[in-house]
Amino acid sequence: xxxxxxxxxxxxxxxxxxxxxxxxxxxxxxxxxxxxxxxxxxxxxxxxxxxxxxxxxxxxxxxxxxxxxxxxxxxxxxxxxxxxxxxxxxxxxxxxxxxxxxxxxxxxxxxxxxxxxxxxxxxxxxxxxxxxxxxxxxxxxxxxxxxxxxxxxxxxxxxxxxxxxxxxxxxxxxxxxxxxxxxxxxxxxxxxxxxxxxxxxxxxxxxxxxxxxxxxxxxxxxxxxxxxxxxxxxxxxxxxxxxxxxxxxxxxxxxxxxxxxxxxxxxxxxxxxxxxxxxxxxxxxxxxxxxxxxxxxxxxxxxxxxxxxxxx
Amino acid sequence: xxxxxxxxxxxxxxxxxxxxxxxxxxxxxxxxxxxxxxxxxxxxxxxxxxxxxxxxxxxxxxxxxxxxxxxxxxxxxxxxxxxxxxxxxxxxxxxxxxxxxxxxxxxxxxxxxxxxxxxxxxxxxxxxxxxxxxxxxxxxxxxxxxxxxxxxxxxxxxxxxxxxxxxxxxxxxxxxxxxxxxxxxxxxxxxxxxxxxxxxxxxxxxxxxxxxxxxxxxxxxxxxxxxxxxxxxxxxxxxxxxxxxxxxxxxxxxxxxxxxxxxxxxxxxxxxxxxxxxxxxxxxxxxxxxxxxxxxxxxxxxxxxxxxxxxxxxxxxxxxxxxxxxxxxxx
Numbered sequence: 001x002x003x004x005x006x007x008x009x010x011x012x013x014x015x016x017x018x019x020x021x022x023x024x025x026x027x028x029x030x031x032x033x034x035x036x037x038x039x040x041x042x043x044x045x046x047x048x049x050x051x052x053x054x055x056x057x058x059x060x061x062x063x064x065x066x067x068x069x070x071x072x073x074x075x076x077x078x079x080x081x082x083x084x085x086x087x088x089x090x091x092x093x094x095x096x097x098x099x100x101x102x103x104x105x106x107x108x109x110x111x112x113x114x115x116x117x118x119x120x121x122x123x124x125x126x127x128x129x130x131x132x133x134x135x136x137x138x139x140x141x142x143x144x145x146x147x148x149x150x151x152x153x154x155x156x157x158x159x160x161x162x163x164x165x166x167x168x169x170x171x172x173x174x175x176x177x178x179x180x181x182x183x184x185x186x187x188x189x190x191x192x193x194x195x196x197x198x199x200x201x202x203x204x205x206x207x208x209x210x211x212x213x214x215x216x217x218x219x220x221x222x223x224x225x226x227x228x229x230x231x232x233x234x235x236x237x238x239x240x241x242x243x244x245x246x247x248x249x250x251x252x253x254x255x256x257x258x259x260x261x262x263x264x265x266x267x268x269x270x271x272x273x274x275x276x277x278x279x280x281x282x283x284x285x286x287x288x289x290x291x292x293x294x295x296x297x298x299x300x301x302x303x304x305x306x307x308x309x310x311x312x
Numbered sequence: 313x314x315x316x317x318x319x320x321x322x323x324x325x326x327x328x329x330x331x332x333x334x335x336x337x338x339x340x341x342x343x344x345x346x347x348x349x350x351x352x353x354x355x356x357x358x359x360x361x362x363x364x365x366x367x368x369x370x371x372x373x374x375x376x377x378x379x380x381x382x383x384x385x386x387x388x389x390x391x392x393x394x395x396x397x398x399x400x401x402x403x404x405x406x407x408x409x410x411x412x413x414x415x416x417x418x419x420x421x422x423x424x425x426x427x428x429x430x431x432x433x434x435x436x437x438x439x440x441x442x443x444x445x446x447x448x449x450x451x452x453x454x455x456x457x458x459x460x461x462x463x464x465x466x467x468x469x470x471x472x473x474x475x476x477x478x479x480x481x482x483x484x485x486x487x488x489x490x491x492x493x494x495x496x497x498x499x500x501x502x503x504x505x506x507x508x509x510x511x512x513x514x515x516x517x518x519x520x521x522x523x524x525x526x527x528x529x530x531x532x533x534x535x536x537x538x539x540x541x542x543x544x545x546x547x548x549x550x551x552x553x554x555x556x557x558x559x560x561x562x563x564x565x566x567x568x569x570x571x572x573x574x575x576x577x578x579x580x581x582x583x584x585x586x587x588x589x590x591x592x593x594x595x596x597x598x599x600x601x602x603x604x605x606x607x608x609x610x611x612x613x614x615x616x617x618x619x620x621x622x623x624x625x626x627x628x629x630x631x632x633x634x635x636x637x638x639x640x641x642x643x
Contacts, residue, residue: 204393205400207364210384211391212460213414226401 031287037280045276059093060277062086063270064103064285068095103282106264111289112175113260114244117182121190121239122232124183129194130220134203144195147188155185156248166253173254181253182243190235197231198224233300237293244290261286314375314467314500315340316361321370323356323524330356332524333370338468338517341498343491345511345532347547348521354504357521358470361502363387374467385416390461391470395477397457398445404456405441408432411464431459434493451482458486462493468500475510487513508548512536520544542639545572551599551610553633554578560605561629567642568634575599578611583628588619602627 008016037045039056068090071079079096082088090097131137132144162181163172171177201224209219225232247262254260265282268275294301316338323331331353338344346354359365360372363384372379379387390411398407408428412419419427432438435455440448448456454474461469474490475483491514494501505511511518511532518535520528520543528535528544539545545553554575558568561584586604598617602609602625611627619625634642 204395204397207384208391208393208397208399208460209410210364211362211389212411212464213385213416215383215385215415218415223399 034280035284038277038284040277040280042270042272042275042277045280057089057277058086059089060275060281062089063275063278064268064281065101066090066097067099067101068093069098070094071096101268103261103264103268106259106261107286109175109254109258110244110260110262110286113178113182113258114240114289116175116179117186117243118236118240120179120183121186122236125187125190125194125235126198126225126228126232128187128191129198130224132191132195133198134206144192147191150188151185159249159252162249163252173256173258175258178250178254178258178260181249182239182246186239186242190239193235193238194228194231197228197235201227230300233297237297237301240293241290316468316500316502317373318357318360319371319373321357321360321367321372323353323360323365323368329524331360331367334521334524334526335370336519336526336529338500338502340500342516343494343501343503343514344517344519345503345505345515346519346521347505347508347511347535349506351523352521353524354521355472356524358391358472358502358504361387361468362389362391362470385414388416388467389470390464390466390468392454392457392461392472392474394473397460398448398453400444400446402445403441404432404437404443404445404448407445407456408441408459408463411460417464427463431462434462435459435489451478451486454478454482455486458490468502469494471501471503473505474503476506483507483510490514508550511548518548520547539572539633540641542570542572542635545633549574551575551612554609554611555635556604556607556609558634560607561632565634565643567636569637570635570639571629572633572635573609573629574631575611577629577631578609579628579630580611580613580625583626585624586627588621588623588625590621591617591619600625 036054038060039058040051040054041057041059044051044054045060066086071091071094075096076091082091087097132140137143166172166177166181169177171180205223205227206216206219209223210216214222245262246260250260251263254263261282265279265286268278268282270278318334318336321331321334322329328351330351334353334357336357346357348354356365360367361374361379363379363382363386374387374389398404399410402410405428408431409424411417412424412427428441429438432441435458437452437455437459440452440456445453445456454477458471458474461471475486478486487510493499494514503510503514515532517529518532519526520535522543528540530538532548535544536548539548542555546555554573556571556573558564558571561571564571584604586602586609588600589603589608590601592599592601593615596615597612598615600611600613600617600619602611604627609627613619636642
């Protein structure tokens with residue numbers, strides 16, 4: 001058999017393929033388990049040994065989106081027959097729906113804070129990265145190192161000072177506060193990533209635009225940004241994922257109005273303690289926005305990760 | 313169109329002196345080629361005129377108006393870069409429209425279309441207008457970037473080795489095209505190159521730069537036939553001028569330290585013996601590498617010469633240049 005450097009042999013291909021599939025299976029099993037648990041009954045969800053084949057129910061989703069009270073026989077009689085399918089599911093457990101849960105609110109908070117901080121981070125990050133990449137900034141290297149050094153400890157290490165600061169500034173439990181916090185944490189990484197991408201764009205393009213009659217800012221906006229789209233998209237995904245999944249600060253700094261979904265989901269209490277199917281349902285729905293966002297930017301993400309490795 | 317004048321322009325980048333008190337005038341409607349090796353200050357000169365860099369001292373004026381403090385946009389100059397000249401995220405048409413759509417010009421749509429089509433016609437890129445800029449070949453890209461300069465009506469055109477990344481045939485074609493465009497429009501053009509053919513064929517004037525100083529300015533023929541120094545003489549001529557100790561042939565003036573002989577200024581069949589080391593056949597001409605009193609010499613000869621390695625050829629100088637110890641011309 002002839003040997004080629006670029007063309008893998010059949011055996012190599014099989015080996016690589018099996019490795020990739022095995023890795024994919026390992027990573028996707030927890031995800032599938034969560035999705036499956038969302039459709040289990042509370043009994044099935046904590047059964048031991050775990051049940052793989054079960055009768056699916058939407059009880060978890062109903063419990064996720066509603067608040068219920070235990071109903072006496074008299075109450076049930078007064079309420080009359082169930083009017084909707086979810087009413088019926090609640091009745092089967094001897095409860096009546098007393099109103100919507102706060103999951104929707106929390107989910108919306110996550111959207112506002114996650115996407116808000118990502119947007120802010122991108123706006124500030126690209127401009128800072130552009131300045132670091134193109135202009136003579138005094139103490140540039142020290143500043144860049146300082147910016148990166150803010151990520152050298154876990155952010156939660158400064159939780160107490162931030163908590164006190166937020167209390168004094170009136171930012172506790174506000175959307176603005178959380179957006180600012182996540183932006184501050186993410187900004188260092190995004191400045192570094194984006195600077196790398198902008199460094200790769202030859203300055204001749206902007207110079208050409210300057211000569212073509214545009215101002216520096218217009219050149220940045222019309223020539224640099226479109227070419228940095230790949231880097232901006234992949235950096236945005238990293239920022240969103242961090243802000244979206246952040247748990248510790250959300251627990252510490254939010255309680256009522258600005259609480260995001262992560263602290264809310266694990267604390268969904270059912271009739272008999274923790275309501276695991278509802279928790280799983282909450283987690284499943286929570287996955288969707290990041291997945292959609294990532295799939296939308298997938299093309300850029302792939303190119304972004306290999307950026308710089310392959311010369312055009 | 314306008315005259316460009318640089319007066320006492322100096323520029324340093326850190327410890328590197330790029331321009332050293334440069335004074336030069338590019339006459340209105342002329343095609344001036346700047347010659348010099350890498351680091352001589354050619355590109356820096358263009359950047360001073362365009363406004364991409366600011367001089368440390370001295371003044372640049374275009375059309376009699378000082379450019380101090382003006383941005384590139386305000387100077388109304390067009391520039392063609394050596395590479396990376398097209399905006400890769402735009403189509404060819406959008407690239408050509410880009411300068412016309414700038415806030416400075418704000419050209420009406422009908423006018424934009426007319427100009428773009430006109431320039432595309434001249435540069436023979438009209439069938440590629442809707443292609444993405446990155447989908448073009450190197451030659452097409454460079455034509456588009458020249459086109460991007462031509463759609464405007466700037467006071468001067470600046471070109472930084474626009475043809476250097478192209479293959480020989482395209483370079484020859486574009487050379488003719490550029491010269492025609494300049495001659496027909498009467499544009500003032502400041503052009504940087506390494507290539508002596510470009511300098512000889514296109515320039516109305518050549519400026520020879522050495523370490524940020526202008527050492528000679530004149531017509532290509534003047535620079536070629538009457539160089540002021542060894543350095544200026546070495547800029548032009550293919551193969552290069554031969555530089556030998558002044559006394560190898562005798563008859564040198566007192567101050568002369570070296571003698572400069574262009575290959576065509578060595579007469580064969582008369583004078584002193586030299587040995588043929590190598591015969592280089594280029595098709596239209598043949599070059600002889602000679603060994604003369606332990607010095608290497610290159611000369612040109614008949615394309616169908618019978619000479620071969622080891623043959624003895626008699627040579628004598630004709631119209632030699634003599635230079636002194638620092639390389640300045642004596643006679």
